Amino acid sequence: MNDDDELLQAVVAMVRRARHVVVFTGAGVSAESGIATFRDALTGLWERFDVAELASAEGFAADPGLVWGWYEWRRMSVMRALPNAAHRAIAALASRVPKLTLVTQNVDDLHERAGSERALHLHGSLFAPRCFDCGRPASLPSDVPDEPDGGRRIAPPRCDSCGGPVRPGVVWFGEMLPEGVLQQAFDAARSCDVLVSIGTSSLVFPTAQIPVDAHRAGAKVIQINPNATDLDAIADFNLRGTAAMMVPALVRAAHRCT
Numbered sequence: 001m002n003d004d005d006e007l008l009q010a011v012v013a014m015v016r017r018a019r020h021v022v023v024f025t026g027a028g029v030s031a032e033s034g035i036a037t038f039r040d041a042l043t044g045l046w047e048r049f050d051v052a053e054l055a056s057a058e059g060f061a062a063d064p065g066l067v068w069g070w071y072e073w074r075r076m077s078v079m080r081a082l083p084n085a086a087h088r089a090i091a092a093l094a095s096r097v098p099k100l101t102l103v104t105q106n107v108d109d110l111h112e113r114a115g116s117e118r119a120l121h122l123h124g125s126l127f128a129p130r131c132f133d134c135g136r137p138a139s140l141p142s143d144v145p146d147e148p149d150g151g152r153r154i155a156p157p158r159c160d161s162c163g164g165p166v167r168p169g170v171v172w173f174g175e176m177l178p179e180g181v182l183q184q185a186f187d188a189a190r191s192c193d194v195l196v197s198i199g200t201s202s203l204v205f206p207t208a209q210i211p212v213d214a215h216r217a218g219a220k221v222i223q224i225n226p227n228a229t230d231l232d233a234i235a236d237f238n239l240r241g242t243a244a245m246m247v248p249a250l251v252r253a254a255h256r257c258t
């Protein structure tokens with residue numbers, strides 16, 4: 001058995017003993033589905049725009065068509081993508097441990113499409129638009145822009161209730177995270193035995209505090225990431241590899257031992 005196998009066996013043993021596992025995901029879990037990270041999505045026609053123009057309430061107020069068009073383009077690329085082996089393994093793990101709470105920073109729906117019943121979306125969702133003026137939930141347009149590599153201004157739909165412009169249901173720069181969802185994530189982190197952080201740079205606060213709080217409350221923290229992050233310092237185990245490689249290996253091994 002080499003060092004990597006021993007590390008995996010130790011992690012597997014910990015997951016098997018756990019009563020409550022928190023899985024905390026970031027853009028890296030969707031990378032192998034071909035979903036660009038927020039910054040990587042600022043390419044092509046979008047290169048000349050600044051994040052503040054595309055991802056803030058001020059940017060939307062200044063040019064709603066530009067912002068709605070960008071998010072529709074991102075939604076389109078997510079709809080063309082498929083969940084990968086990591087998303088599927090996380091969904092499978094939920095039925096193999098007594099309790100699993102899935103917390104994600106991603107605005108895609110790949111966890112749900114892989115079979116996870118519920119994900120706490122800390123940064124909102126591309127699939128839950130709401131009115132910019134009155135805040136009421138809105139439905140998505142049925143005609144989807146068909147420009148995978150392009151991008152263009154698209155006038156946002158109008159709210160059925162007040163006629164205001166519909167905005168993407170994601171958390172923009174300068175906005176608060178959804179309070180109830182954030183609280184549930186912190187509660188889960190502070191009461192779990194094991195937290196598995198997958199594919200996040202652990203740089204964006206307050207979300208980056210979630211694994212730190214789990215660690216402080218006594219949980220074991222496992223990190224799966226091909227690259228070093230700030231979480232390395234407190235993680236009990238750092239599994240260096242991609243999500244689609246490491247997560248299924250971990251879940252398969254945990255299953256074999258039961």
Ligand code: APR
Pocket residue numbers: 025026027028029031032037038039105106123198199200201202203204224225226227229241242243244
């Ligand atoms: N498997 C696992 N991890 C990966 C993979 C992969 N195949 N590919 C990349 N990663 C890792 C990177 O090493 C990096 O640590 O995923 C992480 C992605 O980091 P970010 O792009 O910063 O994504 P995230 O941590 O989700 O960012 C949080 O910041 O830009 C905002 O709102 C945006 O939700 C996002 C938030």
